[in-house]
Amino acid sequence: DSGVTQTPKHLITATGQRVTLRCSPRSGDLSVYWYQQSLDQGLQFLIQYYNGEERAKGNILERFSAQQFPDLHSELNLSSLELGDSALYFCASSVRGGGYTFGSGTRLTVV
Amino acid sequence: KNEVEQSPQNLTAQEGEFITINCSYSVGISALHWLQQHPGGGIVSLFMLSSGKKKHGRLIATINIQEKHSSLHITASHPRDSAVYICAATTQGGSEKLVFGKGTKLTVNP
Numbered sequence: 001d002s003g004v005t006q007t008p009k010h011l012i013t014a015t016g017q018r019v020t021l022r023c024s025p026r027s028g029d030l031s032v033y034w035y036q037q038s039l040d041q042g043l044q045f046l047i048q049y050y051n052g053e054e055r056a057k058g059n060i061l062e063r064f065s066a067q068q069f070p071d072l073h074s075e076l077n078l079s080s081l082e083l084g085d086s087a088l089y090f091c092a093s094s095v096r097g098g099g100y101t102f103g104s105g106t107r108l109t110v111v
Numbered sequence: 112k113n114e115v116e117q118s119p120q121n122l123t124a125q126e127g128e129f130i131t132i133n134c135s136y137s138v139g140i141s142a143l144h145w146l147q148q149h150p151g152g153g154i155v156s157l158f159m160l161s162s163g164k165k166k167h168g169r170l171i172a173t174i175n176i177q178e179k180h181s182s183l184h185i186t187a188s189h190p191r192d193s194a195v196y197i198c199a200a201t202t203q204g205g206s207e208k209l210v211f212g213k214g215t216k217l218t219v220n221p
Contacts, residue, residue, distance in 0.1 A: 002155075033208060043197065043211040056206030088152055094207060100144065102154040 003027065006091050006103035014111055018079040021106045025072055025093030029101070031055070032074040033094070034066055037105075038087040049074055081110045114138045117198050117212035124219050130185040132215045134198030135178075143181045144209065145172050146197040154197070157183070188219045 003026035013019055025032050034046040045058035049068035060066075063081075068074040078085060091103040115136045124130055134143070145157040158165050158172040160181065165172050169188075174181040185192055198212040 002153075031207065035209075042213050043199075043209075045208045045210070048206055048208055056208050058208065090154060092154075092209075096207070099159040100146075100156050100209070102146075102156065104153045107152065 002101050002103065004091060004093050004101050004103035006089075006106055008106060009104065010107050010109075012109045012111060013081060015081055015083060017081050017110075018077065019081065019108065021076040021078070021089055021091075021108075023074045023076070023091030023093075023103055025074070025091075026101045029093035029095050030072065031094045031096065032068055032072070033092045033100075034060075034074070034076050035090045035092065036087050037090060038084075043090075046076070078108070083110050086110045113212070114202075114210050115198055115200050115212040117215050119215060120213065122215055122217045124188050124217070126189060126219055126221050128188050128219075130188050130192075130217065130219075132183045132196050132198075132217070134181045134183070134212055136181075136198075136200050136210075137179065138200065138210070139203040140200040141203050141207070142201040143174050144199040144201065145181075145183045146199060148195040148197060148214070150194075157196075185217075190219045190221050193217055193219050 005024040007022045030051045033048045037043045046060040048056040066076045088105045090105045092100045143160045147155045160174045169186045171184040195214045197214045199209040
């Protein structure tokens with residue numbers, strides 16, 4: 001167990017649907033990052049939150065949104081899903097200047 | 112051109128061989144990370160480097176800041192080292208987000 005908890009591990013849903021991925025960071029880490037790993041694009045940064053505030057945004061689609069709650073857990077919401085959104089979604093946490101800890105990922109399959 | 116480039120893309124070795132994976136980057140960085148991803152999908156952070164060299168067991172990571180180059184070495188490779196190794200950079204600036212290389216798929220045969 002890395003200390004970063006992601007749920008669910010697997011998700012199969014239909015096109016047009018909406019899903020929520022959840023992440024609990026390692027205890028003490030204030031930063032949460034969301035990354036997408038697809039076969040053709042590799043790992044890409046989506047968004048970062050630091051202590052409840054959005055810190056940086058990457059290649060995140062408008063159909064996707066995220067937030068970090070007061071207890072520091074984070075949720076990534078994906079809506080109007082398309083086949084191309086099928087990917088592994090990773091959450092990671094870090095303490096400033098420190099190393100990264102990754103969650104085990106959520107494998108999303110859109111059918 | 113990607114900001115982080117890795118080579119080789121694929122590497123096959125025999126058990127016991129010394130392995131080197133290379134990473135070069137074209138942006139200013141505050142740290143360089145080596146990650147390991149097993150077939151199950153989970154990602155483990157192996158090293159975070161900002162200068163010099165780090166060693167953990169049979170793994171050694173080095174970085175040359177002037178040349179913008181890092182290497183990951185595996186000594187006495189073993190089939191359980193088979194995985195994808197990913198180089199990633201924390202770029203300079205406010206966010207500590209990672210920019211990733213495309214990974215090196217390592218297969219170690221017994």
